[in-house]
Amino acid sequence: MKKIIEVRNLTKVYKKRKTKEVIEALKGIDFDVFKGEILGLLGPNGAGKTTTIKLICGLLQPDNGIVKINGISNKQYRLESLQHISAVLEGNRNLYWRFSVRENMEYFAGNRGESPKKIFKEIDNLLTMFSLKDKENELVNRLSRGMQQKLAIAVAMLADTEVLLLDEPTLGLDVETSLEVRGILKKIISEYGRTIIISSHDMDVIQDICDRTVIINQGKVIMDERIDHLMDLFEVRSYKISIGQPLTLKQIKSLKEQFPLYKYDEDGNYAYITIELEKSEHIYQLFAILQLNQTQIDSIDRKAIRFDEVFMEIIKGEHEYEMA
Ligand SMILES: Nc1ncnc2c1ncn2[C@@H]1O[C@H](COP(=O)(O)OP(=O)(O)OP(=O)(O)O)[C@@H](O)[C@H]1O
Numbered sequence: 001m002k003k004i005i006e007v008r009n010l011t012k013v014y015k016k017r018k019t020k021e022v023i024e025a026l027k028g029i030d031f032d033v034f035k036g037e038i039l040g041l042l043g044p045n046g047a048g049k050t051t052t053i054k055l056i057c058g059l060l061q062p063d064n065g066i067v068k069i070n071g072i073s074n075k076q077y078r079l080e081s082l083q084h085i086s087a088v089l090e091g092n093r094n095l096y097w098r099f100s101v102r103e104n105m106e107y108f109a110g111n112r113g114e115s116p117k118k119i120f121k122e123i124d125n126l127l128t129m130f131s132l133k134d135k136e137n138e139l140v141n142r143l144s145r146g147m148q149q150k151l152a153i154a155v156a157m158l159a160d161t162e163v164l165l166l167d168e169p170t171l172g173l174d175v176e177t178s179l180e181v182r183g184i185l186k187k188i189i190s191e192y193g194r195t196i197i198i199s200s201h202d203m204d205v206i207q208d209i210c211d212r213t214v215i216i217n218q219g220k221v222i223m224d225e226r227i228d229h230l231m232d233l234f235e236v237r238s239y240k241i242s243i244g245q246p247l248t249l250k251q252i253k254s255l256k257e258q259f260p261l262y263k264y265d266e267d268g269n270y271a272y273i274t275i276e277l278e279k280s281e282h283i284y285q286l287f288a289i290l291q292l293n294q295t296q297i298d299s300i301d302r303k304a305i306r307f308d309e310v311f312m313e314i315i316k317g318e319h320e321y322e323m324a
Contacts, residue, residue, distance in 0.1 A: 003071075004084075004163060004195050005033035005056060010065035012051050025051040027219040028065065033197060035162070038189050040210035040227075041199040044315065047216040049199035050090065053167045056197070057087040069163070086156040087165035094152065095140050101127070101151055102136040109158045126154045130184060146177030150184070157188065163195045164188070170205050182209050207307040215314055223314050230310050237277040238303040241286070244296045246271045254289045270298070 012026040026048045033039050041049045054060040056067050058074050058081075067074045069081040088094070095104050102123065109119045127133045130150045140148060149169065156164055169185070170178040186209055188194050200206055206213055207227055215223040223230070246266050247255070255262050255273065263274040277283060290297065 001034040001036070003032050004035045004069065005197075006066075006068040006071075007031050007033075007052070007056065008066050008068075010052070010055055010062045010067065012048075012055065012060065012062050025219055026055075026062070029216065029219070029221045031214045031221055031224050033163070033195060035195055036189070036193055037212060038185070038196045038198065038210050040206035040213040041197060041216060042201065042203065042206050042213050042311065043216035044201060047201075048219045049201075049216055050167055052216065053087065053089070053165050053197070053199050057085050057165050058082050059087075059089075084161050085163045085165060086159040086161045088149075088152045088156050088167065088169065090168040090171055095148065095155065097141040098139060100137050100139055101132055101143070104140060104151060104155060105158060108155045122158065126157055129187065130154045131180070144177075146173045146181070149173060149177075150181065153181070153184070157192070157194075161194075163197065166196065166198045168200055169198060170200065170202060178205070185209050203308040203311050215311070217315055227307070230314075231305065231307065237279075238305075239275055239277065239283065240301045240303060241273045241275070242298045242300075243271050243273065243290065244298050245269065245293075247273075247295065248293050251289050251292055251295070254292070255286075258285050258289070 008030050009028045010026050010030075011024070011028050014023045014025055015021070016023070029048070029052065041052060043049050051060065055062050056069075056074070058067075058078060061075065069084050072081040074081040096107065099107065105123045105126070106119070109123060124133075127136055130153070132147065132150060132154065135143065135147060140151065143151065153164075153166065153169065156166075166185075170181050173181065182205060185196060185198070189196060198206070198210065210227060212226050213223070213230070214221055246269075247264065252264060255264065255275075259275045261276050263272075265272045273286070275286060
């Protein structure tokens with residue numbers, strides 16, 4: 001796949017004027033973005049996601065390091081490299097609040113220098129895609145937050161750049177609008193072949209729409225991996241087994257020896273064992289323990305791991321994953 005963005009050894013320090021406090025927002029981060037992918041920048045509050053986005057789109061300059069867009073440094077050849085990118089930053093929707101939806105779109109599309117016929121057709125397509133057609137004559141300041149966000153993304157789409165940077169695109173949206181925005185982003189990838197970078201601290205959003213995630217914590221990249229690989233890597237084979245009679249002391253002793261992380265609960269005539277297996281075949285050791293007293297199994301449930309649990313594991317065990 002073609003590399004479209006290269007981020008190398010980026011560092012950024014903020015100095016607070018009043019307090020003279022120095023904040024190392026980025027401590028040397030590296031990652032690549034490939035053409036046509038949807039990359040999620042994930043990290044807790046203050047991790048450095050917005051700073052990274054602003055450095056990529058040239059709104060900030062790094063103290064060290066370089067961002068290359070299509071092989072061109074965004075510092076050395078600023079205009080040339082930045083014409084490949086459009087960005088929608090959180091809380092800063094680049095819209096004219098006293099213009100209507102359609103006027104905003106026509107205004108921003110006007111910079112492209114294409115025939116009005118082509119532009120009007122594309123505006124109509126985008127208004128339909130973003131479900132804004134019935135609001136086309138509404139002033140922006142009368143729109144809901146979700147509609148403003150959709151319009152900001154639609155306007156960024158009109159710039160017709162290869163890369164779209166979206167900082168927290170679903171922040172503050174209700175569940176329904178958040179799902180709608182996610183759907184639109186997936187469509188942008190499949191129908192328009194754009195490359196998208198999304199920053200978010202919402203793991204659901206990243207898992208739902210991104211192929212790969214770069215996880216940033218305290219200004220460092222602590223993981224750069226495909227999401228499906230991460231899920232496989234962290235899959236804990238956790239089973240909850242319900243049995244029709246309590247275990248004997250001998251069985252509990254064996255359980256303790258062979259499954260140090262076991263949990264055992266009794267509830268009247270029923271009992272429940274929870275164990276985590278490194279390999280699924282280790283379940284046979286449990287069957288052997290149950291067999292010691294001919295204990296019958298009522299049911300076995302496998303607990304599926306969720307992406308937010310994977311994320312917390314990575315953040316907690318950061319030192320173990322420092323690979324960059
Ligand atoms: N203009 C600024 N002046 C001083 N410090 C800043 C400035 N912008 C960001 N920071 C600090 O830099 C660090 C990284 O901030 P950044 O906004 O990049 O993180 P983030 O991952 O986007 O966080 P969030 O999810 O909360 O938006 C934080 O400690 C933040 O307080």
